[in-house]
Amino acid sequence: MSAALIELAGIERVFHLGDSEVHALRCLDVSIAAGEYVAVMGPSGSGKSTLLNLLGLLDRPDAGTYRLEGRDVTTLSAEEQARVRSERIGFVFQSFHLVPRLTAAENVALPMILAGIAPTQRAARVAQTLRDYGLEDRAGHRPDQLSGGQRQRVAIARATIMQPAVILADEPTGNLDRATGEEVMRLLEKLNGQGVTLIVVTHDVALGARARRQLLMEDGALQHDTVARREGVGDPCALPT
Ligand code: ADP
Ligand code: MG
Secondary structure (H helix, E strand, O other): OOOEEEEEEEEEEEEEEOOEEEEEEEEEEEEEEOOOEEEEEOOOOOOHHHHHHHHOOOOOOOEEEEEEOOEEOOOOOHHHHHHHHHHHEEEEEOOOOOOOOOOHHHHHHHHHHHOOOOHHHHHHHHHHHHHHOOOHHHOOOOHHHOOHHHHHHHHHHHHHOOOOOEEEEEOOOOOOOHHHHHHHHHHHHHHHHOOOEEEEEOOOHHHHOOOOEEEEEEOOEEEEEOOOOOOOOOOOOOOOO
């Protein structure tokens, strides 16, 4: 078995829009070890979100393989993928993606409900997690009653309550002011310090520079990787570019 947490080989993703095709990811080979802190950078439309969605099992590639913790996850059923997602992956989005009608506590509890964890155990963990993120006095508030920073802290609490192996964050500070964005990045980096693999999409150069490794996307291809890996070199591309 490989030591890599994430192994992408020959990944292709093509979107069809009427008669036109968008080659959103092409010939992607990336290997990420457990505990890494990686920034995915590049201009708008370069494929960053498409890559993150694939890593988060929210989307499937058209070609290539994705191994997570040594297991090929591309061939799993939707149900099996949902289980892997719920147990191993935490997502943080630019626009928070909280459920508007639910309170902060209920939003944080959602992944545990999906995982079938008993209500009493759930309540204790939610209370502890809200305390960990300084949200204990906001437990009963709905998202529209929270500030942007508080919403993102609720989203991070929700993303981490199942203790995932990897956190995928897509422009997590994109809707926050500088000081609040800094606070959110420190929370994510603290989790990485505790061993969680952190993959952050950003087009902010200063933010990307904080990661120990940068992947630069351009037109769907990996244009530069600050950690060049030599293993597995061959002809991985399924389609000509
Ligand atoms: P980024 O996050 O780097 O801005 P995306 O991954 O969102 O880029 O998009 C990469 C390319 O794929 C863009 O040209 C975008 O328009 C296209 N794309 C992304 N998602 C879809 C989709 N669901 N259907 C059609 N085209 C898409
Ligand atoms: Mg994007």
